[in-house]
Amino acid sequence: MAKALFGHVGGSDPRMVSEMRRLQKRVRDLEDEISRLQARNDQLSMAVTDATPGATEREPALA
Template sequence: MAKALLGHVGGPDPRMVSEMRRLQQRVRDLEAELARLQTENDALAATSDEVSLGVKDREPALT
């Protein structure tokens, strides 16, 4: 119990603070990656709509 009290009174554990900062940075990196991929996906979806118009007009090869 003395160790628990000493740890509590001694302030935040530097390893815990370091891990928290690392995880916060990882979340920011993942959010930025998500935004980049959503933008890329929107651009691809816009171009696929243009391309798919010609594909829908074609007849099937085998009937």
């Protein structure tokens, strides 16, 4: 299957290898950014919950 992905004859194209490495680095960078943003979001969520006592207790809706 790898041969089908990289081309059966002549090996891999250096431009394609370079582009694949660039894209893999971009994916890693984006995954790191997602992790950082999720951690920050968790911090902010906890701060809001701590700042508003009883925030988890909701009043019943009017019928």
